[in-house]
Amino acid sequence: MTPRQRRMLWVGLIVAGVSAATFLALAAFQKNLLYFYTPSQIAAGEAPTGYAFRVGGLVKKGSVHREPDSLAVRFTLTDGAAEVTVFYDGILPDLFREGQGIIAIGRLQPDGRFQATQVLAKHDENYMPPEVAEALERSGKLPPVDDFRRMGR
Amino acid sequence: MWAFLHRLASPRHFYHLTGRWIPWLGAATALCLATGLYLGLWVAPPDYQQGDSFRIMYVHVPAAWLSLFVYVFMAAAGAVGLIWNMKMADCLAVSAAPVGASFTFLALATGAIWGKPMWGTWWVWDARLTSELILLFLYLGYIALQNAIEDPRTAARAGAILAIVGSVNIPIIHYSVEWWNTLHQGPTVTRFDKPAIHPSMLWPLLLMALAFQLYFFTVLLMRARSELLWRERRSRWVRELLTQDDIQPSAEREEATP
Numbered sequence: 001m002t003p004r005q006r007r008m009l010w011v012g013l014i015v016a017g018v019s020a021a022t023f024l025a026l027a028a029f030q031k032n033l034l035y036f037y038t039p040s041q042i043a044a045g046e047a048p049t050g051y052a053f054r055v056g057g058l059v060k061k062g063s064v065h066r067e068p069d070s071l072a073v074r075f076t077l078t079d080g081a082a083e084v085t086v087f088y089d090g091i092l093p094d095l096f097r098e099g100q101g102i103i104a105i106g107r108l109q110p111d112g113r114f115q116a117t118q119v120l121a122k123h124d125e126n127y128m129p130p131e132v133a134e135a136l137e138r139s140g141k142l143p144p145v146d147d148f149r150r151m152g153r
Numbered sequence: 154m155w156a157f158l159h160r161l162a163s164p165r166h167f168y169h170l171t172g173r174w175i176p177w178l179g180a181a182t183a184l185c186l187a188t189g190l191y192l193g194l195w196v197a198p199p200d201y202q203q204g205d206s207f208r209i210m211y212v213h214v215p216a217a218w219l220s221l222f223v224y225v226f227m228a229a230a231g232a233v234g235l236i237w238n239m240k241m242a243d244c245l246a247v248s249a250a251p252v253g254a255s256f257t258f259l260a261l262a263t264g265a266i267w268g269k270p271m272w273g274t275w276w277v278w279d280a281r282l283t284s285e286l287i288l289l290f291l292y293l294g295y296i297a298l299q300n301a302i303e304d305p306r307t308a309a310r311a312g313a314i315l316a317i318v319g320s321v322n323i324p325i326i327h328y329s330v331e332w333w334n335t336l337h338q339g340p341t342v343t344r345f346d347k348p349a350i351h352p353s354m355l356w357p358l359l360l361m362a363l364a365f366q367l368y369f370f371t372v373l374l375m376r377a378r379s380e381l382l383w384r385e386r387r388s389r390w391v392r393e394l395l396t397q398d399d400i401q402p403s404a405e406r407e408e409a410t411p
Contacts (some may be wrong), residue, residue, distance in 0.1 A: 002238065004236060007235060007236045008236050011236060011317060013233050013237060014314065014318060015315055015317060015320070015321075018318050018321050019321050021323070022321045026325070034355065035277075035279040035280065035333060035334045035335050035336055036336075037334075038334075041369070054380050055245070056334060061224060091273075092273070093204075093271065093272055093273030094206075094270050094271060094273075095202060095203070095272075097271075103336055105283040112269050118273070118384075119273065120272045120273045120274055120277070120336060121272055121273060122272070122336055122338070123202070123203070123271055123272070123338050124337045124338055125339045125340060125341040125349045125350075126341070126349045126350070126353070127200050127207060127210075127341065127349070127350040127354050128200070128201050128350070128351040129198030129199065129200070129223075129351055129353065130198070130200075131198075132197065132201070132351055133201030133202075134201075145283060
């Protein structure tokens with residue numbers, strides 16, 4: 001074996017070793033790396049009850065209720081399979097609207113409601129001009145925000 | 154092809170060849186950048202949800218792609234330098250690092266500026282953002298390591314190992330949005346099942362990506378040339394080059410006087 005081949009082998013071993021170590025570490029932390037839980041996971045009892053966590057889903061059409069003289073708002077998040085009702089008192093991001101993907105940070109109350117301290121809008125990967133979006137909506141082909149359904153697997 | 158690469162591996166040829174390429178690369182960069190910016194900022198229609206705010210992606214997305222590309226380039230050059238003992242490869246890896254770090258910073262900064270109005274927050278610790286931040290630290294660690302070790306050969310070897318080890322982060326960054334639930338959206342352009350971005354918005358993006366790529370190579374070659382002059386400052390060709398430069402102006406003057 002020439003010195004060059006030996007160095008090549010070393011580089012290969014380093015890459016393989018570090019990859020394997022990273023894979024094992026990430027596999028072990030898989031659960032902690034989940035940025036948010038889906039309503040289905042909450043319904044299945046996988047979400048923590050003692051401390052704050054994030055829930056992600058689509059704002060259900062027609063579910064947004066605002067209090068008349070305050071910022072308080074109530075809406076339902078859905079992932080197509082399960083739903084969770086979110087209560088929030090604060091400023092909503094620009095992209096917040098019905099049908100939009102949302103991530104709410106807060107605690108699950110004993111009665112099953114979710115009391116949010118922060119609401120973030122999740123943008124999907126679709127970009128199009130307004131006219132195209134209108135045309136797609138008219139024909140009912142507006143791409144569904146399938147992110148949350150895909151993740152609910 | 155191999156003969157050409159061998160010539161490039163020789164510092165003297167590299168210096169002279171790339172000196173001729175740089176003006177062309179620079180001109181191509183300026184052309185692509187101007188066209189891309191014009192198409193992206195004026196011609197492309199506003200997004201149906203984000204309005205004009207989406208236009209920041211014409212800087213954000215190419216910067217993020219390049220931050221990954223430059224790292225892979227740096228790690229590959231480091232590996233070549235390590236295995237084949239090629240000084241030119243070490244020089245390229247060292248020259249690429251600050252450029253890559255700048256692209257990473259640009260991607261993080263533009264992302265935060267976009268995130269505040271759209272997501273409602275500057276920063277979240279989701280898998281995509283965190284792994285990109287780790288990439289920035291890897292770049293900074295590489296640069297610090299290069300500066301901490303005096304001997305260029307030792308520095309190149311240590312840096313190459315750091316770069317190779319850090320390259321496991323690259324697929325993590327790329328696939329983070331698919332492996333985990335992240336706030337960052339999934340891939341738009343590299344998705345093949347259906348067009349996720351309208352062609353009128355996609356073309357400026359691809360043009361900007363090309364402009365960033367050309368910019369990287371332009372700056373890389375410029376940096377590598379000056380790095381090379383410094384590293385080879387004791388060699389004959391550099392001395393000849395420098396004395397030549399001293400002689401040339403006076404020779405011209407002599408021609409001009411009669």
